[in-house]
Amino acid sequence: EVQLLESGGGLVQPGGSLRLSCAASGFTFSNSAMSWVRQAPAKGLEWLSGITGRGDSTYHADSVKGRFTISRDNSKNTLFLQMNSLTVEDTAIYFCAKDRRWSTSWDTFDLWGQGTLVTVSS
Amino acid sequence: VQMTQSPASLSASVGDRVTITCQASQDISDYLNWYQQKPGKAPKLLIYDASNLETGVPSRFSGSGSGTDFTFTISSLQPEDLATYYCQQYDDLPRSFGPGTKVDIK
Secondary structure, three states: OOEEEEEOOEEEOOOOOEEEEEEEEOOOHHHOOEEEEEEOOOOOEEEEEEEOOOOOOEEEOOOOOOOEEEEEEOOOOEEEEEEOOOOHHHOEEEEEEEEOOOOOOOOOEEEEOOOEEEEEOO | OOEEEEOOEEEEOOOOOEEEEEEEOOOOOOOEEEEEEOOOOOOEEEEEOOOEEOOOOOOOEEEEEEOOEEEEEEOOOOHHHOEEEEEEEOOOOOOEEOOOEEEEEO
8 A cells, every 4th residue: 555654743842852754655665755744733734845765855944944854764665854953833743745756856745644743842 | 935825715515616716926837736635634636737637536626827826626516525725836945835725515
């Protein structure tokens, strides 16, 4: 079955760190660019980060640049998001998403995980 | 690229034709996708490249437009279409989504 399964969310204090994982199955993971998208409670979607299929290029939105790092392990079909210096504004559901066509860009997201909730609170 | 959508919400009856508009702050050609997000679920791709129907998506969904102005249409609203719909541009980084349009069934 083609799917993405996120894990690693939870409750963390402001200033803390968390590492999210996204396990992929049912498709050739290394051929797909991947992204992280988040959704704050009762809010819209925000694209955060993207990584190419080979992992040789990444992009981070300004809202997370310098605090979050996207990476992948193609040998384990797993995508990661390392989140540091968390603030209450980072409270959200975090989704991983696969690109529909390209291994080298982040354009069209045709497969999404179920999401993992990150709550930043003291 | 800033994306806007209108209306923010709408309520329509089963069988109605529903139209949502999306506007980009600059010319994005046809680099525009539409997603459906049902309550408590992940988004689902419906339309890519402004007007192409994703495989398996019912034909009552359609999209059109190019440049800065885009339209998403449900030709005959069904009960299962209760959801929030988002447009998303991929002409420029960072990728960005519209604020969403919530569709309710009367």
